[in-house]
Structures are given as C-alpha cells and as structure tokens.
Amino acid sequence: QSLSLDNRRLLLPRKPMMFFIALSLSLVLCLLVSQLYVRAMADYSPQQDPAIPCVEAGMDFKKGDLLEIVDQSDTLWWQAKKLPSTSACAGLIPSTNLLRRKQKEFWWSQPYQPHTCIKPYLINEKCVEAEDGEFSTNIEGIYLTGFRRSLRLCRRQCLSTGSSQQSFYTRCPGSSYSALNNPYEEVVRYQRNPQDKHRLVALMGPSGVGVNELRRRLFEINPVTFQGAVPHTTRAARSYEESGKEYHFINRELFENMVYNNRFLEYGEYKGHFYGTSLDAVKDVLNSGGICVIDIEPHAIQSVRTHELKAYIIYVKPPTAERMKETRKDAQITTNYYDNRPFKEEDFQEMEEAARKMESHYCQFFDYVMVNDGLQDSCVQLLRAVRRAQDEPQWVPANWIRPTEAF
C-alpha cells in the first residue's frame, strides 16, 4: 500500500512491469482486509474513458456484473475482479465517487427512461369490463388470484399513455434514478433459512411474452405453495365476486389512504377505478408459508427490492421472432374478452424491440433470465428458478441483510 496510485500513474506508461508488481502487492495486502462485492449498476468501458491512467490496466464491465473490489484505497481508481473469476489479476475501475461524476458525461451514462418503450396493444374500450379470460382460474377448488383482466389492462393503459401521463405508480417514485446515483450496489451472499418466510418472486417481461401463462402453469403445479397476491380495486364487486378472492374491493377513500401510506407496490387508475397490488397482499401469502409469485412492471422493481420482501426477479425474455412464429401459432394476444386475436408478425418484432429496451435499462436487477421458448421447458425452468431462489445461496443487496456502510 505504500505505492500510491499516483506513482502507478506515472510509472505505467513507461514501465508496465512495475505496474503489475504494484497490483499484485496491493492484491496480497487487500486479501487481508475484508472483501467487498458489488453489482455494477452501469456499463463502463476503459477504452471510452479518456481519464483512465492506463487503458490496458482498465477493466470493462456491464450492468449487472458482479465485481470483487480488491483495493479501494485510492479515492478515484479501485482494483476489481469480475466474478466468477479464476484470474489472480485485478483491473482498474472508477471508484463510486468518480463514476458518479462521470455519470454526467456522455460517454458512458445512459439516461434513465421510463418504460415508454413497451408498446401496448390496443384496448377496445367497450370490452374493458369483460373480466373472464381464457385462463381457467380454479384448480382443485382453489381460486387462482391475480389473473383478472382489469389489472393487466390498467397496466397497459399506463404504458400506452407514456411518461407524461403515467397512470400506474409505485411506492418509490424516481427510485430508478437512485440506482444511477449509486453505480455500485454492495452485495452479499445470502441463503434463506428454511424456517424463514419465502422470498417474493417477481416476474417481468414485455407484454405478451407469456408471464401470466407461466405464472398460471406454476400455480397449477401446486396451488397451495405458489400463489399470487390478491389485488385491490375500487370498482364495485359483481354479484358473483367475493372480496378477498378476485379482488379486495375497497372504496376510493380507503384506496387513497393506502396510497398515502405507501401500502401499494404498484397501483394505477383505469377508466375511473383504481387497481393495485398491495404490500399486505404479498405479505399475506408469505406469512401463510406460501411462495408469492407476482408479475411487475419495471417501475415497481425498487418497491419489491426490499429487506422485507427480498424479491427474486425473473426476467422472461422472448425467443427470436422466428421461434415465436413457430411456438405461438395457436397463441392469442390478450386484448380484451371479445377481441383476443392471433399474434401477427409485427407483434413479434415489437416484442423483441420492447425486450431489448427493457433489458438495456433494467438487466442489472434481473436475478434470473429465462427465454420463454417451448412452454414445457419454460415451466420446468421457472420451477427450478423459483426453487433455487428459496433454497440456494444468492447475491443480494447488502442492506437487506445488514445496514450498509458507506464505501
């Protein structure tokens, strides 16, 4: 540690050998100090960074990469290894403070954009109240909750209005910005204790990719273990509906009160009625020993990434447009009850484009990525991922496990 980075900076261009000696010396010293692991919340490329002291010594990384910080003694440049790694060599990366500053520079920062990228399907307004879909919602007498159309259409309405008139909200407005203000998220290895509550499982993907089909199939496998959260709505219950089954039917005042008290993970207004998924509805499932599996929009990511829910986020990715054409021959786009229609070529292209944008903005939050190609294989993959989330060690934000120290 007696070799300062400034020395290295001076030596590097002329004597590369001395640099490697300096790196390995500090590596040995750092191994004696506690280890720090972070997840990159942004992309970085030394080749595009004019300020790096030595491009060859720099290490590029992408959002979502896991990094082991082996030396953070310098305020500007740290040494890190990408995980998994068998290499003894570390590379130079900008420190948190430096990366924050660089955020303002055009060469690496991708400005946050709300999810206007996801093209909605047209909603036929006169059919919006049609609630019963193509999904059978009773398995062995157990009602499968969370598949009603209004909530799904409410989300699409939000997507169609775009950012300026957003109508679907979360508990943590603007929280995606904070991810960019913290370009490295400290992570620790965490394994759920079998006596503890299950981790929430949140599925996300571009509209039409099959998130609800996969959830429903998972629930069918074991409707007692796998459950959705009962949504809330301010619309009146129909004669055949029961509060707490299809929805929690509540009045507007109570809904607004819940919003005010941050009780919703996400909520929105659609055709004069509010719809939302509450934290308590998720906790009801978790407290009863079940595994709660919900689908979320990207803006709800930060609402579920909490110490309490420890959400495991599964991204459902579409296969190529060619594969979708083959596998979705009999599939129907959910537009509304009367108007479901087969997929068209342009739907696949739009889904691919929406997926590309979703990945580029949010991939750092994905714990698991699965391609929904063949339905059978996808179900097996999903089941395994859900089990792995509950039973195997995973990297999670350090502040879920212990208060974070500034680093």
Ligand SMILES: Nc1ncnc2c1ncn2[C@@H]1O[C@H](COP(=O)(O)OP(=O)(O)OP(=O)(O)O)[C@@H](O)[C@H]1O
């Ligand atoms: N792997 C697959 N192979 C064939 N068909 C599929 C597959 N996955 C989903 N589907 C079908 O595609 C259609 C759309 O799926 P689904 O309704 O689950 O989409 P979604 O992602 O929930 O989107 P949204 O909530 O916006 O409707 C459905 O007809 C579903 O049965």
